[in-house]
Amino acid sequence: MAYIYLDNAATTPMATSVVDVMHDQMANNFGNASATNYFGRQARKVLDESRHTIAQSINAKDSEIVFTSGGTESDNTAVVETALSRQKLGKHIITTAIEHEAILKPMAYLESLGFEITYLKPNERGEVTAQQVKEALRDDTILVSIMYGNNEVGSMNPIKEIGEVVKDSNAFFHTDAVQAFGMEDIDVKAEHIDMLSTSAHKINGPKFIGFLYINDKIHIPSFIKGGDQETKRRAGTENVPAIAGFAQAVKLIIPEVKRERQARYFGFKQKIQEVLTQEKIEFGVNGPNDSKALNHVMNLYLPGIDRGVLLTRLDLEGFAISGGSACTAGSLEPSHVLIAMFGEDSPKIQDSVRISFGKDNTEEDVVKLAKKIAEIVRDLTN
Structure with missing residues (x-):
C-alpha cells in the first residue's frame, strides 16, 4: 500500500540535504563546542555559522539566538522565566485561549503560583486583535504571549500591530512561531517582538532542536540550569549536528x-x-x-x-x-x-x-x- 502523509503540522520528513549535513557532522565533527582544542574549535565554527544563518532568517542578531531542545522548551523558558524574574514589577500576563499546550500549561502553573492570566477569546476565524490586547494591558502586565499562527486551524494573528501596542508598555512580547516559522516572512525588529519560539522539525529539519529568539535589550534567566553554554542562557552541551541540520533546513526556505x-x-x-x-x-x-x-x-x-x-x-x-x-x-x-x-x-x-x-x-x-x-x-x- 502506498501511504500518503498529510499531517505536516505535526511533524515533517527531514529534507535529504538536512540528513546529509547531519550525517557529515556526526561522522566527522564530534568535538564539544565549548572546548578550546582543535576539535572544539571546529564544532564552534559550525555552531557560529549555523547561528548566523538562522538569525538572518528573522532579522535578528546572532547573539539573540538561543538554541533549545525545541518549541516546548522555548515556550516554557519565555513564559516561566519572564514571570518569575519580573514578578516584582507585576503578576499579570496576557495570552489567548487557543495557544499550544506548551504555552497553556506553563500559564496554568503560574496561576497556581498566584499570577493572574487573561485569556483572550478569538473570533470564529481563530484570531485575536490588537485592540483586545490594548484593552487587556495593565500597569502590572509583565508579559504578552500571542501565537503567530495557530497549529489547528491555520489562523494568523496581527503580530506587528500587537507588537506596536505592547512596545510602549511594561510588558515583554513573546510569540510562539513554531507553526509559522518557515511559512511566513518574519522580522522580529519590524514586528517589535521581544521573544520568539521555533522548532526545526516543522520545517523539514531534525526533531529535538529549536531556538528562542531573545532581544538583546531584555534579560531572562536560563530555564535549564547547569553549564554556561549559549552565553549562560541555556545550559547543556550544544547539539551541533542537529543545529547544523536546522540551519540547512532554514537555507531551503528562502x-x-x-x-x-x-x-x-x-x-x-x-x-x-x-x-x-x-x-x-x-x-x-x-x-x-x-x-x-x-x-x-x-x-x-x-x-x-x-x-x-x-x-x-x-x-x-x-x-x-x-x-x-x-x-x-x-x-x-x-x-x-x-x-x-x-x-x-x-x-x-x-x-x-x-x-x-x-x-x-x-x-x-x-x-x-x-x-x-x-x-x-x-x-x-x-
Missing part, C-alpha cells in the same frame, strides 16, 4: 520558496473543497478559508461524522491526517481551539479533522484524500 508553497497549499485547500462539493458531501472549513492564513493547515468539519472513526478508516486506507494537535490528538480529547472559537456545545468539536500539507505533497495526493473521505462519509451515513 522567501520565494515560502510564497510558492503557501500559494500551492492554498490551491490544495480549494481542490479538496471542490472535490467534496462534486461528491455532494456536506462539509465546512473551521478557521480562515481564504489565503490570509497558514495555508498548509486545513481544519475540515464533516457534520455527523465521528472523527475517531474517520481517522481510523483513513489510516487503514493509507492516509495520514489528524484530529488536531499532535500533542493531544492521541487521546482524541475535544480541541480547546475549536471550543474557544465555537463554544463547548458546538458539533464541530467532535466532527472535525486537520489536514496539513508539506513540500512533497501533490494535487494528486489531495484529490485522492478528498475522494476517499467522500467514500467513507457515504459509507458511514448510508
Whole structure:
C-alpha cells in the first residue's frame, strides 16, 4: 500500500540535504563546542555559522539566538522565566485561549503560583486583535504571549500591530512561531517582538532542536540550569549536528520558496473543497478559508461524522491526517481551539479533522484524500 502523509503540522520528513549535513557532522565533527582544542574549535565554527544563518532568517542578531531542545522548551523558558524574574514589577500576563499546550500549561502553573492570566477569546476565524490586547494591558502586565499562527486551524494573528501596542508598555512580547516559522516572512525588529519560539522539525529539519529568539535589550534567566553554554542562557552541551541540520533546513526556505508553497497549499485547500462539493458531501472549513492564513493547515468539519472513526478508516486506507494537535490528538480529547472559537456545545468539536500539507505533497495526493473521505462519509451515513 502506498501511504500518503498529510499531517505536516505535526511533524515533517527531514529534507535529504538536512540528513546529509547531519550525517557529515556526526561522522566527522564530534568535538564539544565549548572546548578550546582543535576539535572544539571546529564544532564552534559550525555552531557560529549555523547561528548566523538562522538569525538572518528573522532579522535578528546572532547573539539573540538561543538554541533549545525545541518549541516546548522555548515556550516554557519565555513564559516561566519572564514571570518569575519580573514578578516584582507585576503578576499579570496576557495570552489567548487557543495557544499550544506548551504555552497553556506553563500559564496554568503560574496561576497556581498566584499570577493572574487573561485569556483572550478569538473570533470564529481563530484570531485575536490588537485592540483586545490594548484593552487587556495593565500597569502590572509583565508579559504578552500571542501565537503567530495557530497549529489547528491555520489562523494568523496581527503580530506587528500587537507588537506596536505592547512596545510602549511594561510588558515583554513573546510569540510562539513554531507553526509559522518557515511559512511566513518574519522580522522580529519590524514586528517589535521581544521573544520568539521555533522548532526545526516543522520545517523539514531534525526533531529535538529549536531556538528562542531573545532581544538583546531584555534579560531572562536560563530555564535549564547547569553549564554556561549559549552565553549562560541555556545550559547543556550544544547539539551541533542537529543545529547544523536546522540551519540547512532554514537555507531551503528562502522567501520565494515560502510564497510558492503557501500559494500551492492554498490551491490544495480549494481542490479538496471542490472535490467534496462534486461528491455532494456536506462539509465546512473551521478557521480562515481564504489565503490570509497558514495555508498548509486545513481544519475540515464533516457534520455527523465521528472523527475517531474517520481517522481510523483513513489510516487503514493509507492516509495520514489528524484530529488536531499532535500533542493531544492521541487521546482524541475535544480541541480547546475549536471550543474557544465555537463554544463547548458546538458539533464541530467532535466532527472535525486537520489536514496539513508539506513540500512533497501533490494535487494528486489531495484529490485522492478528498475522494476517499467522500467514500467513507457515504459509507458511514448510508
